[in-house]
Amino acid sequence: MWSRLREVFARELVVLVDPTHALHARRRKQLTASVATVFTLGMAAAMGVAPSTAYDDPDAPRVLESMRLPDLRDQLDQLTDTSATYVRQERMQRGDTIAALLKRLGVDDPDAQEFIRKNSTARGLFKLEPGQTVQAEIDQSNLLVSLQANLGGDVSSSRELVIERVGDVTNPRFKARVQTVDNELHYQMGSGVIGPGGFFKAMDAANVPDDVVEQMISIFSGVIDFHHDIVKGDRFRIVYESGYRDGAFVRNGRVVAIELINRGQLHQALWYSANGSNGAYYTFDGRSMKRPFLRSPVEFSRMSSGFGLRNHPLHHEWSQHKGVDFAAPTGTKVFATGDGEVQFLGRQNGYGNIIVLRHHNGYSTYYAHLSRFATIKQGQQVSQGQLIGYVGSTGWATGPHLHYEFRHNDVPQNPLSITLMESPALTGRARQQFLSYSGELMSRINALRTYNVASNGN
Numbered sequence: 040m041w042s043r044l045r046e047v048f049a050r051e052l053v054v055l056v057d058p059t060h061a062l063h064a065r066r067r068k069q070l071t072a073s074v075a076t077v078f079t080l081g082m083a084a085a086m087g088v089a090p091s092t093a094y095d096d097p098d099a100p101r102v103l104e105s106m107r108l109p110d111l112r113d114q115l116d117q118l119t120d121t122s123a124t125y126v127r128q129e130r131m132q133r134g135d136t137i138a139a140l141l142k143r144l145g146v147d148d149p150d151a152q153e154f155i156r157k158n159s160t161a162r163g164l165f166k167l168e169p170g171q172t173v174q175a176e177i178d179q180s181n182l183l184v185s186l187q188a189n190l191g192g193d194v195s196s197s198r199e200l201v202i203e204r205v206g207d208v209t210n211p212r213f214k215a216r217v218q219t220v221d222n223e224l225h226y227q228m229g230s231g232v233i234g235p236g237g238f239f240k241a242m243d244a245a246n247v248p249d250d251v252v253e254q255m256i257s258i259f260s261g262v263i264d265f266h267h268d269i270v271k272g273d274r275f276r277i278v279y280e281s282g283y284r285d286g287a288f289v290r291n292g293r294v295v296a297i298e299l300i301n302r303g304q305l306h307q308a309l310w311y312s313a314n315g316s317n318g319a320y321y322t323f324d325g326r327s328m329k330r331p332f333l334r335s336p337v338e339f340s341r342m343s344s345g346f347g348l349r350n351h352p353l354h355h356e357w358s359q360h361k362g363v364d365f366a367a368p369t370g371t372k373v374f375a376t377g378d379g380e381v382q383f384l385g386r387q388n389g390y391g392n393i394i395v396l397r398h399h400n401g402y403s404t405y406y407a408h409l410s411r412f413a414t415i416k417q418g419q420q421v422s423q424g425q426l427i428g429y430v431g432s433t434g435w436a437t438g439p440h441l442h443y444e445f446r447h448n449d450v451p452q453n454p455l456s457i458t459l460m461e462s463p464a465l466t467g468r469a470r471q472q473f474l475s476y477s478g479e480l481m482s483r484i485n486a487l488r489t490y491n492v493a494s495n496g497n
C-alpha cells in the first residue's frame with residue numbers, strides 16, 4: 040500500500056518537474072488550488088480564535104468579523120438527490136467472469152449484463168487481460184450508467200471501450216463504442232549492478248521489463264557482445280517511457296537514455312530525433328550508436344545467456360581456426376551482423392550448413408554449423424540484425440555452436456577488433472541542437488534519480 044502511494048507521488052513529481060509533460064499545467068493548477076484552500080481555512084481559524092483576555096477587558100477594541108464557513112447546502116442536497124451516481128474502478132483478475140467483475144464494481148443490472156453478452160462491441164470486455172482496469176458509474180439502485188475499459192494500445196494512445204445507458208429506467212437501452220484516447224507518458228527508471236546471477240537476474244532485480252531489456256541489448260549491439268563482454272560488477276541505469284491511462288499502466292515505450300559501465304568503461308546512449316526525422320541512438324557526445332557490424336551474430340536471450348561459458352572466445356582460439364565460436368543451444372537465432380548480400384547458402388564439408396554474406400568495402404562474414412536457414416535465398420539483400428538462420432551442430436562440430444568468421448578481402452580478421460570501427464559524429468548545427476537537447480534531458484533525469492531513490496527505498 041505504502042509503496043503504491045510512493046509510486047504515485049514519484050509519478051506526480053515527475054509531472055510537476057517536467058514542464059513539457061502533457062499534464063504539467065493541469066497538475067500545477069490543482070496544486071495551487073489546494074494550497075489556496077489551506078490558506079483560506081487557516082485564515083478563518085485565525086479570525087475565529089481571539090485571545091481570551093480580550094473578553095475580560097471591556098475597553099479592549101472589538102473587531103467584529105464574520106467567520107467564513109463552508110456552504111454545505113450543495114452537499115446536503117446531494118445526499119438526498121436520487122440522481123447522484125458513484126464511480127468505482129476494479130482490475131480484471133485471473134479467471135474473472137464478466138458477472139464477477141460487475142459484482143465487484145457494485146453493478147446489479149441484468150439488462151446491462153445481457154447487453155454486454157450480446158453486443159459485439161461490448162463483448163470486447165471478454166478479451167480483457169488480468170490487471171486491466173474497468174471503471175463503472177452506477178446510480179443509487181446499482182444500475183449501470185456507464186462503463187469504461189482500456190482495451191490496450193501503444194505507448195502513446197489507448198483504445199477505450201465505452202458502454203453507456205441511453206434509455207430511461209422503464210426502457211433500459213445501452214450503446215457501446217470504442218474510442219482512441221491519448222495516454223499519459225511517464226519516465227520510468229531502473230538501475231542495478233550485475234551480480235553472480237548474471238545479466239537477466241540483475242534486470243529482474245531492478246524490475247526492468249523484458250521488452251525494455253531487449254531494446255537495451257539491441258542499442259548496444261554494435262559495441263557490446265552481451266554473451267562475452269558483460270561481467271559481474273558491471274553497472275547500468277536506464278530511463279524508458281511508459282504509457283498510462285487513468286493511472287493504470289498500458290504499455291512500455293522506447294528507451295530514452297541508458298548508461299552501462301562495462302569492465303570499467305562507460306557506455307551511454309540517448310534517443311534523439313533531429314527535426315522530425317527518424318530518430319536514432321547517439322552517444323552523449325553525439326556519435327551514432329549504429330556501427331557497420333554487430334558485435335555478436337547470436338541472439339542474447341535468457342535461454343542462451345550463461346550457455347557454454349567455457350567457450351570464451353579468446354584471441355588464441357581465433358588465431359587457431361580463423362573464427363570465433365559462440366556456444367548456444369540448438370535453435371538460437373543467428374543474425375546478419377551487417378547489411379549485405381547472401382553470397383552463399385548451403386552445405387560445405389567441415390562447416391556443415393553455412394551462410395556467407397558479402398558486405399561493402401571488401402568485408403564478408405561466415406556463419407557455420409547451422410541447424411537450419413531462415414527464409415533467405417542466395418543473391419538476396421539482408422540488413423543488419425536480420426534473422427538468417429539457427430544455431431546447430433552440422434559439419435565438424437562436437438556440440439551446438441556458431442562458428443563465425445569475419446574477413447576483409449578474404450583475409451580472416453579477429454571479429455573482436457571490429458569495435459575499432461568508429462561511427463561518424465553529428466557536426467555543426469545538428470551537433471549544437473543535439474547537445475542542448477541531451478543537456479536538458481540529462482538534468483531532468485538527474486532530478487528523477489533523486490525521486491527514484493526515495494521511492495525505491497534503497
Ligand SMILES: [Zn+2]
Pocket residue numbers: 360362363364441442443
Ligand atoms: Zn569455430
